Amino acid sequence: MKISKINAEHYIWGENCDGWQLVKNNDISVIHERMPPNTQEVRHYHHKSRQFFFVLKGLATIEVNGEIFDLSQNEGIELAPQIPHQMFNHSDEEIEFLVISQPNSKDDRETIS
Template sequence: MKISRQNAEHYIWGEHCDGWHLVKNKDLSIIHERMPPNTAEVKHYHEKSRQFFFVLSGTITIEVNGNIMNIDKHEGIEVPPLVPHQVFNQSKDDAEFLVISQPPSKGDRILLDFHDEKENC
């Protein structure tokens, strides 16, 4: 069966961001996400999950282990387990990207509690 945003399981995370489960099983997760301008997730890490972020459109800013970089359309970055990271959309346009997690990251996210950071997505 073909999968796309039109027929994938959809969810809203934070207040304004979207996710579509393209692959959702016990071994692998592939999610198509959309972040509107000026949104951010909470800084966190995963104990077991290795993730790969691949930008489909727009630009995301990602902090990985204290290093901040922009990831543009058709670029990606791998984030190993136990490495703190945070994704932002600091642009004026929506950003759409894939988040590939192995094993799936559900229940594996450890939030880093900083008073000035919050998920506003």
């Protein structure tokens, strides 16, 4: 079946951010996410999931274990399990990116306060 943001399972998270579940099974998930200007997710890590973030639009900032990376369109970063991280949109424009998790990161997230 062909999948897109039009027919994918949609959810809202954080500060009015969007997620579209493009692939969702136990082995892997692929999510297309959108973050409005000046938003962020909570700092967290995953017990088992390895993740790859790939920017489709805009300039994303990701903090990975205390180190800051700016990711432009068509750039990405891979994160091993157990690595604390947090995505930010410090810009005045929305950003869109893919999050690929293997295995699926559902119920595998630990928030860091």
